[in-house]
Amino acid sequence: MxxxxxxxxxxxxxxxxxxxxxxxxxxxxxxxxxxxxxxxxxxxxxxxxxxxxxxxxxxxxxxxxxxxxxxxxxxxxxxxxxxxxxxxxxxxxxxxxxxxxxxxxxxxxxxxxxxxxxxxxxxxxxxxxxxxxxxxxxxxxxxxxxxxxxSPRRPLRDPKTSLQEWAQARGLPTPVYRETARSGPDHAPEFSIAVEVLGYEPAEAKGFAKRVAEQAAAADFIAREGIDQGGHKGVA
Structure with a gap:
């Protein structure tokens, strides 16, 4: 060369x-x-x-x-x-x-x-x-x-997955998502979903699909509790 x-x-x-x-x-x-x-x-x-x-x-x-x-x-x-x-x-x-x-x-x-x-x-x-x-x-x-x-620059998992893994790492039951309200016309309903984690206050969010509302509720819980969505699970 x-x-x-x-x-x-x-x-x-x-x-x-x-x-x-x-x-x-x-x-x-x-x-x-x-x-x-x-x-x-x-x-x-x-x-x-x-x-x-x-x-x-x-x-x-x-x-x-x-x-x-x-x-x-x-x-x-x-x-x-x-x-x-x-x-x-x-x-x-x-x-x-x-x-x-x-x-x-x-x-x-x-x-x-x-x-x-x-x-x-x-x-x-x-x-x-x-x-x-x-x-x-x-x-x-x-x-x-x-x-x-x-310290990854971008979130590596969706909010629901992040929250579930966070709860499991602490020996907590899997988070539960409950529909608390539904509004709007039948062809375009808006859902209110609360996520419940044992020992913590529920977090609630809305969305025009249950899946969207669940992700938003998980994201709100993560933000409120200061959970790192980038993920450090298992770091020594």
Whole structure:
């Protein structure tokens, strides 16, 4: 592989890995638009590899951190952590922007594109894996994604599921939803639904479908009690 002319020591320090093979980090930072006739010297293949390494490490982290979570929740958490936006944030934290090699067609705006930043995050992980093996790559991923795993940016479950799991984690019975009132014409009724959790005041909400009202009641209960809908069930 072609060697990187730009001094990447500052980037290596931020990432936490010094490359024995400088050609790997050079390729990991090279967009296909800057290829000199060979796509093998770009990040495309490394991004493919890094994506798989990232998925394996994150899956292991989730399995360890959330022992009570079922497969569906683990899958949602995994998808949230490995999406391009999350990887792009990590790339920005590493400060890769100044080191990306772009062709003329991409130079004006390409370095700031989420897709490119996300790809480069994964390509760097793939490059570390090839340079030093799984253990160093695993350590880098854990360092970069641990806080994100503990504090997801988006709700991972719907309000009813969140409330049910919250109650179960505390040894409480499953929340009960009761229709307390119905109004409006027969063809478009509005339902009032109360959710009851043992030991807590009920929360009530309205909706033009029972399912909608139940979700709204659960959401109101969650907001009132300060329950984290992002979910930290099973966190050590």
């Amino acid at each position: 072609a060697r990187q002319n730009l001094d990447v020591s500052a980037l290596e320090a931020r990432i936490g890995h010094i490359f024995a093979d400088s050609g790997l980090i050079a390729a990991a930072l090279t967009h296909v638009s800057a290829a000199n006739g060979s796509r093998r010297e770009t990040y495309q293949r490394l991004e493919f590899l890094g994506d798989r390494v990232l998925g394996l490490v994150i899956s292991e982290m989730l399995y360890e951190a959330f022992p009570l979570a079922e497969e569906g929740e683990l899958s949602r958490r995994l998808a949230d952590l490995v999406r391009k936006e999350s990887c792009a944030e990590v790339a920005l934290e590493w400060g890769v922007q100044a080191f990306i090699r772009l062709g003329d067609s991409e130079r004006q705006t390409g370095a700031a594109k989420t897709a490119i930043l996300g790809d480069i995050c994964e390509s760097i992980i793939g490059a570390i894996f090839l340079d030093a093996g799984y253990a160093p790559a695993r350590a880098i991923v854990r360092g970069a994604f641990e806080a994100r795993m503990r």
